[in-house]
Amino acid sequence: MKITGKTRIMFILADPVAHVIGTDVLNQAFAARGLDLACSPLHVPPEGLASVLQGLRQIRNLAGFGCTIPHKAAVLPLLDQLTEEARAIGAVNFVRRESDGSLTGTNVDGAGFMAGLKAQGVEVTGRRALLLGAGGVGRPIAFSLALAGLSELVIANRDLTRAEDLAEGVRALVPGCRTRACESREMPPPEGFDLVINATSLGMKPDDALPFDPRRLQPQSVVAEVIMTPAVTPVMAMAAARGCLCVPGLAMMRPQAGLVAEFLGL
Amino acid sequence: MKITGKTRIMFILADPVAHVIGTDVLNQAFAARGLDLACSPLHVPPEGLASVLQGLRQIRNLAGFGCTIPHKAAVLPLLDQLTEEARAIGAVNFVRRESDGSLTGTNVDGAGFMAGLKAQGVEVTGRRALLLGAGGVGRPIAFSLALAGLSELVIANRDLTRAEDLAEGVRALVPGCRTRACESREMPPPEGFDLVINATSLGMKPDDALPFDPRRLQPQSVVAEVIMTPAVTPVMAMAAARGCLCVPGLAMMRPQAGLVAEFLGL
Incomplete structure (x- = not known):
């Protein structure tokens, strides 16, 4: 995997974070599809979530980010749009950053x-x-x-x-x-x-x-x-x-x- | 390169970002030293810098981040500590996140x-x-x-x-x-x-x-x-x-x- 300025980025937000392997699973799958996309883990404690999301809105090469324990429900009120799935489930596991910086949550779990x-x-x-x-x-x-x-x-x-x-x-x-x-x-x-x-x-x-x-x-x-x-x-x-x-x-x-x-x- | 929840992360903040290859240069050098550290590019426009930095303070597995055009001087007033080099030069090209979330800027250019x-x-x-x-x-x-x-x-x-x-x-x-x-x-x-x-x-x-x-x-x-x-x-x-x-x-x-x-x- 080669990460350059052309690579679009993605994160998985978690706390704790050491057990996360989803970043590697996604990176391997993206590489297999020929996508120049790299996913890294972000160790975000609950009290830091709102502030991190404000920052993520500003990052133009951010494709989106995954949410796992303990953020799947907590992230909901911090987003701008939800898919029907996310709304029905009441939990979000993936967020897309739109080009205007707004955030759309879905759930593909x-x-x-x-x-x-x-x-x-x-x-x-x-x-x-x-x-x-x-x-x-x-x-x-x-x-x-x-x-x-x-x-x-x-x-x-x-x-x-x-x-x-x-x-x-x-x-x-x-x-x-x-x-x-x-x-x-x-x-x-x-x-x-x-x-x-x-x-x-x-x-x-x-x-x-x-x-x-x-x-x-x-x-x-x-x-x-x-x-x-x-x-x-x-x-x-x-x-x-x-x-x-x-x-x-x-x-x-x-x-x-x-x-x-x-x-x-x- | 394998990025998991145990990997410490690093960024390079730039605008524009597509020309950045420093992420790859650093990742190769870290791998050669046996360090589990992954650097990704963040496309941060000037007006988003303060907000992104507030978010980065909250990310516990963040080792630090590089700053390049146009952030090298603009980042100075947003940091908590500066090394002597950074202070004398009046520009920062690398920031370390301390365990308390405070940010120390240096310049290794x-x-x-x-x-x-x-x-x-x-x-x-x-x-x-x-x-x-x-x-x-x-x-x-x-x-x-x-x-x-x-x-x-x-x-x-x-x-x-x-x-x-x-x-x-x-x-x-x-x-x-x-x-x-x-x-x-x-x-x-x-x-x-x-x-x-x-x-x-x-x-x-x-x-x-x-x-x-x-x-x-x-x-x-x-x-x-x-x-x-x-x-x-x-x-x-x-x-x-x-x-x-x-x-x-x-x-x-x-x-x-x-x-x-x-x-x-x-």
Whole structure:
């Protein structure tokens, strides 16, 4: 990769930042498409977000920037325009800088997640899913799964209010998907679900608790993970040992380069 | 080059930006030193500089940033600390972000220029130099040449006041160097000078006028250029055809990676 004054730039805003590999995934994908575009990580603490965004508006060779934990929801009120997806989801994971410096937010997490499932041949229509986490990445996954024809969705979250809020949003958009919320510690065991998705951050740190009990998985269930570092989380390793097909976090990230390039009109 | 969340970042702020190759020169030099550091160009117009700097203060994985045309002098009042070099020169070409978000400006243009001359075996002590340009890059070159023991320095600039201001500063710092200023169109012909330096931007655009008349160069004169794109400017090509040793702009840039790494404590 050669970065010169002709290279358009892109960032991923995160805090913490050391675990981020999306910059490299995007850079490799852009290079493969012959695009002169370079993505770097910006370690932005929550209290610095507004000020950083004011600065980014002024940078003329900035194509856009990705947002990850903890900025996906916090960035919303700081933007000028939102796509329908971002508005419905209530979270933004990519922002385009328009030529006048205004900022348009979208969310390609859901589309990336669905593309990752599809690449592994995972069927969603008519199936039952257990989703752990109703945060910045859980929200787009819930909407995308429901829109893809899921028959039943259970959303488990530490904070019940957020899970209920998300369930209500999904029911309003896709009444045909039976959607309910529960508190994490009251969630049903994973057996009986075709798809179990970890959309929490549990598994990033070595001493994290398991997001659900993998001993109660049936081998025909698919386990999907949103965490990219480590590439194989403890719960994935245990699920794989039980014979489950596992879809890693990277599977969700990789298609996003194409989705982002499309959103940027490249 | 692999850019991940562990990579420390760096920028070069410029307007225009398309001609910038310093990002690539630095990235190659950092990689050769085994440093996980990536430099990208930021196209920042003058009216956006203050806002961009406020944002950069918030970015915790930012090692620092370079400043080039037109920001070298404009950035000064926006910084918290200046090195002695930057203060004397009145221009900053590199800024370090301290861990508390404060910004320290320095100037390694002069040291880079001198290292470039040295690498080509060019002697300065006791010699006579004609310097074209008294701007952000002409200023550090003037001070560095005088400090290196030049016997005579003529500074030609379109705006005579700036040339006189610089000449006065050099005389105050190095009384032993006979330094005088003149307006560009009144400048003496290059013959008789051991060293002729183009520190103007003339030569970047194909239809630029020549910064001086190379037909009046003597073959024993050395011609130094600060422009990096194109690598060989028209005046350099004509000087080389007359048998003059030419020191390209890249020779001044290349040593700066080491100087910047040292300033950053890497």
